[in-house]
Amino acid sequence: MSVKKKGAVTSRRGFLKGVAVAGGAAAASAMVAETANAGMVTGRAASKEKEQPKGYHLTPHILDYYEKARF
DSSP states (O other), X not given: OOOOOHHHHHHHHHHHXXXXXXXXXXXXXXXXXXXXXXXXXXXXXXXXXXXXXSSOXXXXXXXHHHHHHOO
């Protein structure tokens, strides 16, 4: 019969446990960072909405393009 090495099994299990813990920690930190950034982006977007109306509107650079595109 073959003799199993206890050290190899223990280290493999330890590695897999470490991978699972590291993956969970990475996912949790990404969620925390995303939640923190979402508040900052929402605040910036709200201030830009007040400055510019939604939808299509003529601006000087669009009018300039229309003039150059005429044949």
